[in-house]
Each structure stands twice: as C-alpha cells, then as structure tokens.
Amino acid sequence: MSQKLxxxxxxxxxxxxxxxxxxxxxxxxxxxxxxxTLGLVGESGCGKSTTGRVLLRLIEATSGEVFxxxxxxxxxxxxxxxxxxxxxQIVFQDPFASLNPRLxxxxxxxxxxIVNKIYKNKADMNKKVQxxxxxxxxxxxxxxxYPHELDGGRRQRIGIARALALNPKFIVQDEPVSAxxxxxxxxxxxxxxxxxxxxDLTYLFISHDLSVVKxxxxxxxxxxxxxxxxxxxxxxxxxxxxxxxxQALLSAIPIPSLDIKRxxxxxxxxxxxxxxxPDGCRFYGRCMHRKDTCLTKTPELKELHPERFVACHFxxxxxxxx
Amino acid sequence: xxxxxxxxxIKNLNIxxxxxxxxxxxxxxxxxxxxxxxTLGLVGETGAGKTxxxxxxxxxxxxxxxxxxxxxxxxxxxxxxxxxxTELRKIRGNKISMIFQDPMTSxxxxxxxxxxxxxxxxxxxxxxxxxxxxxxEKMLETVGIxxxxxxxxxxxxxxxxxxxxxIAIALACNPKLLIxxxxxxxxxVTIQAQVMNLMNKLKDEFNTSMIMITHDLGxxxxxxxxxxxxxxxHVVEYTNTxxxxxxxxxxxxxxxFNSIPNIKDDEARLKxxxxxxxxxxxxxxxxxxxxxxxxxxxxxxxxxxxRTEIYKDHFVNCFLYENVDNKS
Numbered sequence: 001m002s003q004k005l006x007x008x009x010x011x012x013x014x015x016x017x018x019x020x021x022x023x024x025x026x027x028x029x030x031x032x033x034x035x036x037t038l039g040l041v042g043e044s045g046c047g048k049s050t051t052g053r054v055l056l057r058l059i060e061a062t063s064g065e066v067f068x069x070x071x072x073x074x075x076x077x078x079x080x081x082x083x084x085x086x087x088x089q090i091v092f093q094d095p096f097a098s099l100n101p102r103l104x105x106x107x108x109x110x111x112x113x114i115v116n117k118i119y120k121n122k123a124d125m126n127k128k129v130q131x132x133x134x135x136x137x138x139x140x141x142x143x144x145x146y147p148h149e150l151d152g153g154r155r156q157r158i159g160i161a162r163a164l165a166l167n168p169k170f171i172v173q174d175e176p177v178s179a180x181x182x183x184x185x186x187x188x189x190x191x192x193x194x195x196x197x198x199x200d201l202t203y204l205f206i207s208h209d210l211s212v213v214k215x216x217x218x219x220x221x222x223x224x225x226x227x228x229x230x231x232x233x234x235x236x237x238x239x240x241x242x243x244x245x246x247q248a249l250l251s252a253i254p255i256p257s258l259d260i261k262r263x264x265x266x267x268x269x270x271x272x273x274x275x276x277x278p279d280g281c282r283f284y285g286r287c288m289h290r291k292d293t294c295l296t297k298t299p300e301l302k303e304l305h306p307e308r309f310v311a312c313h314f315x316x317x318x319x320x321x322x
Numbered sequence: 323x324x325x326x327x328x329x330x331x332i333k334n335l336n337i338x339x340x341x342x343x344x345x346x347x348x349x350x351x352x353x354x355x356x357x358x359x360x361t362l363g364l365v366g367e368t369g370a371g372k373t374x375x376x377x378x379x380x381x382x383x384x385x386x387x388x389x390x391x392x393x394x395x396x397x398x399x400x401x402x403x404x405x406x407x408t409e410l411r412k413i414r415g416n417k418i419s420m421i422f423q424d425p426m427t428s429x430x431x432x433x434x435x436x437x438x439x440x441x442x443x444x445x446x447x448x449x450x451x452x453x454x455x456x457x458x459e460k461m462l463e464t465v466g467i468x469x470x471x472x473x474x475x476x477x478x479x480x481x482x483x484x485x486x487x488x489i490a491i492a493l494a495c496n497p498k499l500l501i502x503x504x505x506x507x508x509x510x511v512t513i514q515a516q517v518m519n520l521m522n523k524l525k526d527e528f529n530t531s532m533i534m535i536t537h538d539l540g541x542x543x544x545x546x547x548x549x550x551x552x553x554x555x556h557v558v559e560y561t562n563t564x565x566x567x568x569x570x571x572x573x574x575x576x577x578x579f580n581s582i583p584n585i586k587d588d589e590a591r592l593k594x595x596x597x598x599x600x601x602x603x604x605x606x607x608x609x610x611x612x613x614x615x616x617x618x619x620x621x622x623x624x625x626x627x628x629r630t631e632i633y634k635d636h637f638v639n640c641f642l643y644e645n646v647d648n649k650s
C-alpha cells in the first residue's frame with residue numbers, strides 16, 4: 001500500500017471567464033497509493049471533476065505537477081500522453097450523455113482497442129469485447145444493441161467496460177452512480193469493488209454523496225471552492241471530522257434511521273463565487289468559528305497526524321484535536 | 323385510523339398512460355389518506371408512479387396520453403375528480419399547491435420573482451396590485467430572502483434561493499395541502515439541509531399537511547409521519563415512519579434499505595436487489611416485484627397480492643403475510 005501511484009503537487013487550474021479568473025482548482029496537493037480508492041467529495045462547483053480531468057490531461061493544468069509512477073505527466077508531449085492514457089481511464093457521470101448514440105455496444109467497447117491498434121485481427125478483438133462484457137456483467141445478447149435501448153445501470157456498465165478495455169492501472173470515477181436509482185447503484189458499486197480486486201486497480205472516486213464515498217474509499221479528501229480542506233482515512237472523517245466545513249457537511253446528510261438524533265449544523269448562505277476569490281480562508285463567510293486571521297491568511301493543508309491533513313488555522317483552538 | 327380531520331383521502335385510484343408502445347399502468351389501485359398537519363412520504367425509484375400520483379391529486383395529468391380511469395380523490399369531503407375545471411383552478415395554488423423538483427425550470431425566466439409570487443396572490447385573493455406586491459415581499463422574507471431582491475429575475479439567484487422562491491409561491495395563499503415533488507434533489511447537501519429546515523418550520527407555522535415525494539429514505543426519517551413505498555405503480559407497503567424503519571416487512575422495502583450504503587456502520591458489500599425495474603408497459607403477472615424478489619413463491623407469479631394489515635396501521639401487499647395455503 002505504501003507505493004504512491006499518483007502524486008499531485010501544487011496543482012492549479014484557472015479558467016478565463018468574462019468576469020475574471022475562475023479558480024476551479026487552486027493549489028491542490030494529494031497522493032493516491034497503489035490499489036487504494038481516494039474519495040473526492042464536495043458540493044457542485046468545488047472543482048472535483050476539474051481535478052479528475054486535469055489528472056488525465058483532458059483539461060490542461062495552469063500550473064503544478066502530476067506524477068504517475070514517478071513521471072511528471074504534465075510535461076509529456078501529445079504522443080507520449082496518448083501512450084500513457086492506456087494506463088489511465090475515466091468513467092463519466094452521465095451514462096446517457098457519455099456514450100455515442102450511433103455506435104452499438106460492441107463498437108463503443110471496441111473503440112479504445114481500435115484507436116490504440118491493439119489487435120491485428122477482428123476475431124481477437126471481438127473475443128476481447130465479449131470477455132469485457134462478461135467482466136462487467138452485460139449479457140452477450142446485448143452486443144448489437146444501441147445505448148438508447150438500455151437502462152442507466154447497463155449503460156454505466158458499458159462505460160466501465162470501455163474504461164477497462166486497455167487494462168488501465170488507474171481509473172477516475174466521476175460520479176459514476178449519481179444518475180442511478182439506489183437498487184441499481186448498489187449493483188454498480190459492488191461491481192466496481194470486484195473489478196478493483198481482480199485487476200488491482202487504483203481509483204479516484206469523485207462524488208457528492210458522502211455515504212457512497214465512505215462505502216468505497218480507503219481515504220477521503222473534502223474539497224471546498226477549489227481547495228482540499230481535509231484529507232484523511234475514511235473512518236476518521238466520519239467519526240472525528242476536524243474542519244468546520246466537514247462537520248457541517250456531515251451533519252447535513254439525512255440518515256435513513258430513526259435512532260440517530262443529531263444536532264444539525266445549518267450553514268448560512270451559499271458557496272461563494274470561485275471567480276477572483278479573496279485572500280484568506282475560502283470558507284470564512286459561512287464558518288461559525290471564524291476569526292480575523294481567517295480573513296487575511298489562507299490556511300494551508302497541514303499534516304496533523306500521519307495521514308491526517310486539515311486546512312484550518314484554529315483546528316487546535318476549537319478543542320477538536322486532543 | 324380515526325375518521326376525524328381527514329384532509330385527503332385517495333381511494334382505489336388508477337391512472338394509465340395510453341401510448342403507441344402500449345399502456346403504462348402508472349398508478350394501480352392506490353388508497354392513501356392524510357390527516358391535517360400530517361406529512362406523508364411517497365418513496366420509490368424512477369418510474370414507480372410517485373409524480374403521477376401527485377399530478378393526479380392536482381389533476382394536472384396531461385390527457386392524452388394520461389387518463390385517470392377510476393377512483394376517488396376526496397379533499398376536505400369533496401371528490402376532486404367530480405369538479406369542473408373552473409372549480410379546480412380555484413383550488414390549485416390556493417388550497418393545494420405543489421413544489422416541483424427542479425427549481426431551475428419551474429420559474430418563469432422573464433418575470434421577476436416578486437411578480438411570480440404576486441401572481442398567485444392576485445389570482446386567489448381579493449387584493450389590488452400594491453397589496454399583492456406587499457404580500458409577496460413579505461413571503462420572500464418568510465423564506466429568508468431580503469425583500470430588496472423581489473425585483474430580481476430567477477437567473478440572478480442560486481439553486482437553493484430559487485427553490486426558496488418556489489416555496490414562497492407555493493405557500494403564498496396558505497394552502498392546506500402542499501405536495502413537494504423531490505424538492506431538494508437538485509440541491510447540494512448543505513443547501514438541502516437549509517431548505518428542509520425551512521420547509522419544516524413553515525409547515526409547523528401554517529399547520530400545512532404535506533405529501534413529500536422522495537427517493538431518499540434519509541429525508542423520510544427526518545420529515546415524514548407516515549410512508550407509502552411504491553414499486554411499479556403499486557403501493558407495496560404503507561405504515562407510519564417508526565414501523566417502516568424499525569420493522570420493514572415487504573421484501574422490496576427491505577431490499578431498498580440494504581442497497582443504501584450505511585454511513586454509521588462498516589459493511590464490506592452492499593446487498594442490492596437483483597435485476598431491473600420491469601418495463602412499465604409490460605408489467606409481470608401477479609406481484610410486480612416477484613421476478614426480483616428473494617422470497618418469491620409460486621403464487622406470486624399468478625395472483626396479485628392484496629393489502630394486508632399485519633399490525634394496526636401497517637399495511638403490506640405481499641403473499642408472505644397473507645394466509646395462503648401454498649406456502650411452498
């Protein structure tokens with residue numbers, strides 16, 4: 001577990017908009033061990049998906065470094081990155097929009113194999129497509145159907161088969177189950193856990209649903225407005241959240257049980273705009289524990305204990321850390 | 323359940339959509355009731371018939387293809403299905419109002435939010451323009467938006483704020499029944515907590531009854547007094563919230579609970595319900611859930627189960643709890 005497959009250092013992605021510079025990802029640092037799942041949670045617009053895409057260079061970073069097995073992939077040229085993409089794949093959020101409606105199931109799954117010229121003859125390739133369909137639990141009779149004939153769960157299985165086609169080491173899962181009903185969601189989550197075991201995969205699992213993230217992740221990073229504000233193993237985040245935002249986020253989840261009575265922390269206001277954000281802590285405007293320092297000085301993500309990171313000036317003063 | 327103070331009673335309601343591909347039996351033989359001040363949760367997955375039920379009560383089902391075939395919807399002692407369009411227009415937005423799922427599309431983009439709230443007030447109350455404007459500003463403040471923003475357009479608000487505006491419109495005439503169709507599904511969790519908090523507060527303040535449509539059992543635990551679990555157009559379990567969470571009976575309800583990742587405990591694997599939702603134009607014979615049911619018996623594919631009251635106020639549609647002979 002100790003080997004780092006992905007390491008991200010000072011990653012920034014700014015978008016130029018008419019109103020100014022949008023800080024989508026702002027100085028993000030984290031690493032992912034080989035074979036683990038790092039969950040990335042946060043509310044809409046906090047930069048989760050942008051982070052995932054920058055890692056694969058589907059979007060070019062503004063600055064920073066992304067190491068994959070020790071190599072800085074942001075420095076690779078386009079043919080080198082093409083080669084590397086075989087190792088790094090993505091499953092998209094919306095199984096309705098991420099599949100080409102004019103290609104059949106087998107054509108969609110075969111596309112990465114064709115693009116990368118993996119097989120010399122068609123028979124071998126068809127065999128591979130069939131075995132991929134088996135792996136993700138798609139019946140062979142569906143091989144010539146089109147996406148519109150299938151339900152969301154099956155479509156997401158196609159997306160997963162496509163991502164697995166080139167035997168990657170790393171897969172970015174960008175909200176893979178949020179468009180699915182709970183009973184189907186559970187099937188897909190189990191499938192992804194099985195595949196991870198079988199192929200020794202490493203996942204970056206992006207989601208806004210904390211209970212799903214907790215279920216799949218070994219460690220969890222919480223993002224707020226382009227920055228990671230807390231990162232730790234999945235248990236500590238839930239039993240002992242340190243950042244005031246993480247605490248509010250956890251208390252806001254409706255829990256399907258009557259036994260648990262909790263004090264809810266209701267945050268005031270909305271997430272502020274990521275365009276030209278001011279200095280200081282991004283959470284300042286909604287934080288209950290804010291002090292003057294928070295307005296001027298940006299808190300850095302610091303390691304409090306081994307593998308426990310938090311970005312808050314007053315984490316010690318809040319009486320939360322023993 | 324006692325006879326007094328029943329606000330809404332749905333009896334044997336059947337709603338079908340007749341399409342080229344076949345007939346979708348969206349709501350089948352539904353019976354529910356709601357007392358004053360009570361909140362009823364309607365829970366189910368996509369296509370279970372939750373929204374159709376709500377639209378049926380409001381009589382907003384598009385006809386064709388939709389059609390209310392039979393049944394009664396008794397609101398405050400009168401059958402809504404026997405009312406004329408003119409009478410219904412006086413009820414909608416006034417006595418019964420609805421909050422739609424998507425606040426991004428349920429507001430009119432070319433009217434200011436103040437005008438949209440005032441519109442419903444002018445329709446139903448005998449007031450002049452300035453009084454309506456004044457009242458609409460007051461409603462905005464009730465839902466936590468400063469009245470200075472009443473001249474802003476919907477696109478100038480965030481998702482959570484827009485949903486507050488929708489809530490203000492729905493509550494402007496102080497309705498007795500509020501139907502909320504997944505009111506927080508499009509919102510982030512911290513904003514969802516704000517909106518739910520607000521709805522609970524206003525519901526108590528105005529003593530409104532509510533039908534809460536949701537797929538999230540967490541929300542049910544927080545706001546509902548009783549719950550109807552729907553599957554493929556049928557209510558399969560109907561009871562109070564306490565019974566549902568402590569003692570779920572229908573195999574589908576149990577399957578739903580097992581499918582949700584639990585935030586409290588650590589479980590290695592989820593136990594999903596096998597298979598997929600049936601094609602709504604071609605529901606299986608017998609119990610609609612039997613092809614996915616872990617406890618299916620031979621009778622389940624032949625006959626539809628009836629509603630059985632297994633304890634007081636705990637109704638289940640399942641042969642496991644009926645006194646049948648062939649329990650093979």
